[in-house]
Amino acid sequence: MKKALQHHHTTRTLPFWKNLLCAFVAVLIVLLPPVHLAKANILDTFGDFGVKDEVELGKKFSVLVKSKMPIIEDPEVTSYVSGVLDRLKENMPPQPFPFEINVLVDNTLNAFAVPGGYVFVNTGMLLELEHEAELAGVLAHELAHVTQRHIAKRIEQSQKVQLMSLVGMLAGAVLGATTNSGSEISSGLITGSMAASQAALLNYSRDDEREADHMGLIYLTDAGYNPIGLATSFAKIRRRKWESGSNMPAYMSTHPAVEERQDYLADRVASLPQEIQNRPDDDTRFKRVQVLVRAQYTDPNLALAYFAKQKKTPLVLMGQGIAASRVNKVKQAAAYFDEALKGDPKDYLILREAGKFHYTKGDTTKAITLLQKAAVKNPEDLMTLFFYARLLNDKGDSKSAATYYQKILKTLPEDSEVHFFYGKMLGQSGDEFSGHLHLAYSALYRNDKKKTAYHIKKAEALATNQKQTSAIELIKKQRDERAAYWK
Incomplete structure (x- = not known):
């Protein structure tokens, strides 16, 4: 200043x-x-x-x-x-x-x-x-x-x-x-x-x-x-x-x-x-990403109206399932996902999104089966690993879950949702310092000023060694970079 x-x-x-x-x-x-x-x-x-x-x-x-x-x-x-x-x-x-x-x-x-x-x-x-x-x-x-x-x-x-x-x-x-x-x-x-x-x-x-x-x-x-x-x-x-x-x-x-x-x-x-x-266009993955973005990140009702006019491919059905679940049309979403899986039971993206849906709706048995299949088809898909880690923690295997969370954060260090669930798990397992630290990062990447300050303060009070003190200094530095633009 x-x-x-x-x-x-x-x-x-x-x-x-x-x-x-x-x-x-x-x-x-x-x-x-x-x-x-x-x-x-x-x-x-x-x-x-x-x-x-x-x-x-x-x-x-x-x-x-x-x-x-x-x-x-x-x-x-x-x-x-x-x-x-x-x-x-x-x-x-x-x-x-x-x-x-x-x-x-x-x-x-x-x-x-x-x-x-x-x-x-x-x-x-x-x-x-x-x-x-x-x-x-x-x-x-x-x-x-x-x-x-x-x-x-x-x-x-x-x-x-x-x-x-x-x-x-x-x-x-x-x-x-x-x-x-x-x-x-x-x-x-x-x-x-x-x-x-x-x-x-x-x-x-x-x-x-x-x-x-x-x-x-x-x-x-x-x-x-x-x-x-x-x-x-x-x-x-x-x-x-x-x-x-x-x-x-x-x-x-x-x-x-x-x-x-x-x-x-x-x-x-x-x-x-x-x-x-005359080079041909290979739009396979582009179209997949378009379906995912439209279903997950635009107005869900507009997405449903759009998909209703498209040919009912497994990918479009998956998009309908995602959009329907966002407006709590659970039965319709389940039907869309079932039909998508029937049309292409080997597509890891469809397996992943169906697994996410069933997990959030409480059917962990069906979810873990779908997510395991998705992980086999694409072991590098971090979204699959994220939900699989949550399932493992729900079943009491926090050690294995932590391995997955850490792997994800190496690639997606600013994913607030991963930090949130990892932080909750760490806190519940007794590592309160690390729990508050990751919850602070979660709030930071959501641009939540108050919760960032709260969890940094909690973590700072729990710091007992130089490594933890350095971790606090690092998150404060990142906090200050963003805080310069917060209201």
Whole structure:
């Protein structure tokens, strides 16, 4: 806080790029529910703006988003989008930082990336596209904005831009943007790190967009996808705008070059060898993830209405089962799951979701049979292991359950639900310190300020050695990072 006050009194002497970063944080206040700038002063962090600073800026942006928006932790979804990203990265030049992708539960058609390799895609985008190649096209464009350092270069080149001008332009770019739920968030994000461009008012030039389209198409093609995916993703987003009149990134609805970009992308694809243009789409896993996201993370009644119009495949029946269970139509849900299992008794995802359903409804015998089968079919599915761990604990085998919880947390360290049940189990078994520690993490990742403080205080009172004291210091550090953005 002392350093923040010092910066407040010396603003006029700061480098202009630091003023730009300050403007970036100011706009995030507009984009997301209110945060306190004084608590999140990022000027203390940066020296000369370079790759290290990009990473730090991206990390702070990621923490802010996670402190305000629900993130999907289901490994079926997260591993899928990570796999698409990894496939694109394989043929990219080496990058100075790793990339991280998260899926936000939000109906708007947004995807965006920020410096440092942090990528976000909304559930609305996942559900609107028709092919994996289109999703890959969106992400390829995103990656191109990051790899070409468009935002970083604009920060470096902004030395002659006055801070108040930047703030005014930023506010003009994003004010009035709302999600379906009414909470403020950027709609200036389009399928490409146009997110960060509009969000930070580092408006990308036409040259930036052309370069991102050019490089994105290269990344998409080199990854083995049908290259038309980038152009058709643009077309689908524009079509959605005319159909609904909403849920549309402002950039896509107003920028005069969108049609031109679609045309030249189509022309470039037409110039490629025929075997590349004719690459088949493999949308098997993409469609599975779409069913799961629609059933689990959208309005359950709307999901049921959607599935009712689809061909009754085992996967669609599973989706109906998930959505029906969410509105407590237990008998209907059970019937849907039974029919799905009858249609494909070997699909681990159907086995997993049916097992989850029967567990939550109290039929542990049926649940354990289904979950065991799911684990055999896919031993790496962490959601299956999570519910299996809960079953083991219910049966008194907390030692085996702990092994599964620990394995899950190595891959999903920010899953609040896993921390919650693991913490409860530890507390019940007598390890009160660890129990409160994991319950504190659970509350932290749910952005529950009061419960986080409560369980940290309880754990701190129980700490008896240096290892436990260090664990308290670590969670306090993580708490402080998020608390800077809590109300």
